[in-house]
Amino acid sequence: MAKLLEVKDLKKYFPVRSAPLGFGRKWVKAVDRVSFTIAPGETLGLVGESGCGKTTVGRSILRLIEPTGGKVFFKGTDITSLAGKKVRLFRPKMQIVFQDPYSSLNPRMVVLDLVGEGLHGVSLQKKKDLVVGVLERVGLSPEILYHYPHEFSGGQRQRIAIARAILLQPELLICDEAVSALDVSIQAQIINLLIKLRQEMKMAYLFISHDLAVVKHISHRVAVMYLGQIMEVAPTKRLFANPLHPYTKFLLAAVPVPDPECKRERLVLSGEAQMGADFARTRVDEGCCFAPRCPYAEDRCRREEPPLVTAGKGHQVKCFLVKSK
Numbered sequence: 001m002a003k004l005l006e007v008k009d010l011k012k013y014f015p016v017r018s019a020p021l022g023f024g025r026k027w028v029k030a031v032d033r034v035s036f037t038i039a040p041g042e043t044l045g046l047v048g049e050s051g052c053g054k055t056t057v058g059r060s061i062l063r064l065i066e067p068t069g070g071k072v073f074f075k076g077t078d079i080t081s082l083a084g085k086k087v088r089l090f091r092p093k094m095q096i097v098f099q100d101p102y103s104s105l106n107p108r109m110v111v112l113d114l115v116g117e118g119l120h121g122v123s124l125q126k127k128k129d130l131v132v133g134v135l136e137r138v139g140l141s142p143e144i145l146y147h148y149p150h151e152f153s154g155g156q157r158q159r160i161a162i163a164r165a166i167l168l169q170p171e172l173l174i175c176d177e178a179v180s181a182l183d184v185s186i187q188a189q190i191i192n193l194l195i196k197l198r199q200e201m202k203m204a205y206l207f208i209s210h211d212l213a214v215v216k217h218i219s220h221r222v223a224v225m226y227l228g229q230i231m232e233v234a235p236t237k238r239l240f241a242n243p244l245h246p247y248t249k250f251l252l253a254a255v256p257v258p259d260p261e262c263k264r265e266r267l268v269l270s271g272e273a274q275m276g277a278d279f280a281r282t283r284v285d286e287g288c289c290f291a292p293r294c295p296y297a298e299d300r301c302r303r304e305e306p307p308l309v310t311a312g313k314g315h316q317v318k319c320f321l322v323k324s325k
């Protein structure tokens, strides 16, 4: 499979306590050795509970925050080793749409300048033509060119944010909880718009969300994250039909099922996922990071870290219960 994006052993650690001479310093491993690939035109859903590190993965890929370690290759080029101007050359090819359409748009700029901000060295007429073209593409009228963000609904603002992100025809769009702040009916419209744009523009998406129903609808493959690590990755149909990791089973059991006859394994977890300073205090850097909550945990799980094993075509799982095929 051709690779548009390859993320290898990505790490982002945050210090939580300073100590004299650095001794005893604690770290939050927000992203811990995360690896995956995305093919051209493919959508990879990245799911997990809030605070599991999904957003940090997205921002580290774009270098909006600097990763602590690991590599990110875009079309074979290691973008983690680039500096200054060279990073900026890659930016148009990889764009992001944020969760909150209220804070992601500068309230003092009109739509023409917001959407056309990435255009340099073009005439005003050319800028207007390009912005009008992309507004129409996302279902907005050209008449809004000189309106301000506060004049629009949440759904319209998110369309403006998408127009801004796709203006320079990126090959990869990172959608970071891009529909989570919207009403359910508006969510469906934005998801359908993203699917239409993917087909028209042959873009790939990294679709970050805590909402499995939404991820199921849009993704070709899904990666499940827990406390900074990937626990399971599989083609979407396969993951939803046959989840293998106990954490994935727990997440899927929480998704409403339209068919009341449908029986799903119910998994009850103990405790809560912890990030931040509490996590730094409680996480032991040994064994499976899910062990404190896993109903199947054995002594070995607390001592050794399970490897990511292949459980079928495109299906990988990080759990001792799953045998490699």
Ligand code: SF4
Pocket (backbone or CB within 6 Å): 246, 247, 288, 289, 290, 291, 294, 295, 296, 297, 298, 301, 306, 318, 319, 320, 321
């Ligand atoms: Fe649970 Fe052990 Fe599997 Fe971790 S390795 S998910 S603790 S059974």
